[in-house]
Amino acid sequence: MSKIRLDKLLSNTGFGSRKEVKSIIRAGRLRIGDEIIYDPGYIVDIDSSDVYVDNERISYRKYYYLMMNKPAGVISATFDPDSRTVLDLVPSTYRHVSLFPVGRLDKDTEGLLLLTNDGQLAHRLLSPKRHVPKTYYARIEGIVDHEDIDTFRAGIELEPGFTTLQARLEILGLSEDTGISEVSVTIYEGKYHQVKRMFKAVGKRVLYLKRISMGGLQLDESLPAGAVRELSQAELDILMND
Numbered sequence: 001m002s003k004i005r006l007d008k009l010l011s012n013t014g015f016g017s018r019k020e021v022k023s024i025i026r027a028g029r030l031r032i033g034d035e036i037i038y039d040p041g042y043i044v045d046i047d048s049s050d051v052y053v054d055n056e057r058i059s060y061r062k063y064y065y066l067m068m069n070k071p072a073g074v075i076s077a078t079f080d081p082d083s084r085t086v087l088d089l090v091p092s093t094y095r096h097v098s099l100f101p102v103g104r105l106d107k108d109t110e111g112l113l114l115l116t117n118d119g120q121l122a123h124r125l126l127s128p129k130r131h132v133p134k135t136y137y138a139r140i141e142g143i144v145d146h147e148d149i150d151t152f153r154a155g156i157e158l159e160p161g162f163t164t165l166q167a168r169l170e171i172l173g174l175s176e177d178t179g180i181s182e183v184s185v186t187i188y189e190g191k192y193h194q195v196k197r198m199f200k201a202v203g204k205r206v207l208y209l210k211r212i213s214m215g216g217l218q219l220d221e222s223l224p225a226g227a228v229r230e231l232s233q234a235e236l237d238i239l240m241n242d
């Protein structure tokens, strides 16, 4: 049984601030079944009641799961005193939800970012014990070679006492003219600036970085940079089973 105050239910489902939803309720626009309820503090069992506002059925959702194609230039945090954050890109229809990004991408990194209010799922995906794979597309200054692939596979000591798990590096393209390589790299943990530091350790520099997947969840390439959409049920099932 899920019991909740009517004013909380409406503000959690996007009908406005607590003050705004109180006036909706007091105006007689809300009914449970056939009965109009005027008391914003009325407690309703949302699993067994049909709640309507202006004849629109209210369905309460506890958790939201959004995929963002993060653009460069925004911070993966819920607040930053100086810069725009990924939450500034979330449409206002979700403003009533306490979303947060699952893990961090650097300000200049693009691509797949999951936003949710489901702390348990986030915890599971980020747990260092679970080794959830994250795959990135990168453009690298320097010609990536088989020695680099072996070094990534062996693990790289990034700081005293921390050696990365084996990482999979794949060469997608090389340009001897420009000296730039295109690669795919999969890592199984998420240390600060990890991909950039791994390339630095082999004497190369990341020029561009984009996350393509996290666990079984793939970036929807039709999602423009900065756009957000809800995960499909199939995508959610994949994540829940990761």
Ligand code: URA
Pocket (backbone or CB within 6 Å): 104, 105, 106, 107, 109, 192, 193, 194, 195, 196, 197, 209
């Ligand atoms: N590795 C990095 O260096 N930066 C990111 O944003 C993600 C992984």
